[in-house]
Amino acid sequence: MTVLALDLGGSHVGCGVVDSGSVIASSSISTDARSLRETLPELAVRLRESCRASGVSPEACKGIGIGFPAIVDSRSGELLSTLSGKFDDLTAKDLQSWSHREFGLPLRIENDAKLALLGESLVGTAKGFEDVVMVTLGTGIGVAVMLQNRLLHSRLGQAGTLGGHLVVRFNGRPCVCGGVGCAEAEASTSVLPALCREWPGFAESSLAKESQLNFSTLFESRDAGDSVSAELIDHCIDVWSALTVSLVHAYGPQLILFGGGVAKRGEEILRPIGAYVEQHSWKTSRGIARIEAATLGADAALVGAEALFLGELA
DSSP states (O other): OEEEEEEEOSSEEEEEEEETTEEEEEEEEEOOOSOHHHHHHHHHHHHHHHHHHHTOOGGGSOOEEEEESEEEETTTTEEEEESTTTTOSSOHHHHHHHHHHHHSOOEEEEEHHHHHHHHHHHHSTTTTOSSEEEEEESSSEEEEEEETTEEOOOTTSOTTTOGGGSBSOTTSOBOTTSOBSBHHHHSSTTTHHHHHHHSTTGGGSGGGGOSOOSHHHHHHHHHTTOHHHHHHHHHHHHHHHHHHHHHHHHHOOSEEEEESSGGGGTHHHHHHHHHHHHHHSOOBTTBOOEEEEOSSGGGHHHHHHHHHHHTSOO
């Protein structure tokens, strides 16, 4: 089955053509725009370019699958809540109309983290596992949950979606969700610049000379011997570890996957998280959740778009 796919992220949008679990053509555009209406014309152009590059006509596709950074009712296609006004200027009905007008195709929507988990379940690390939690460490902290081969959904929409907003410090930093001490507020790319500047010793550290404060510069500074960077990285790993234990206790997965840009550090991150889970989580006679890296990278949500039309896993 061939589908067109869009992955709307915090800082970019991935566009592609997917067939049989593989992205056969793709591109990406950067976007800081809060208006989806302004972005749609360029997305239509990029999708057509991907079709030409792959030799697939839009008419040969089953539909368009979109991963949306929002709380979504994938059954009705309704957008229930967006974060800080991001891409909230169009309704699901508007998007359906756009899809039919531009391509003559049906459109289906799912939360972006859930779509990434669908992709990993089809052809990635989660293939063959029934109970999986996926954590994406990016602009925010996305979480998706699959139990007995089905994505977790609820009437109000939050189930399995807001894991990044589990509290890890009751007296911690304020979060965009309205909470305090959420994992996302304590250790995500979006809060990292403020976190760094508030850290004791920042002004004397090499980080103070950086024009951009992100995880790449943080690890580079740590590797060059900067002690403040090392403390910040340890703090973030502690936050992700505490979050992981909470996810284990909440959902009882066989496997917890870590994706997103930060997770590319691999075992440097996963090993201490796994050790923390081993020490602090409740175990049963059937073992403990495995901690592994996702394998599809930026393609995960694009691949997952195909599952929206397969009728499997979703």
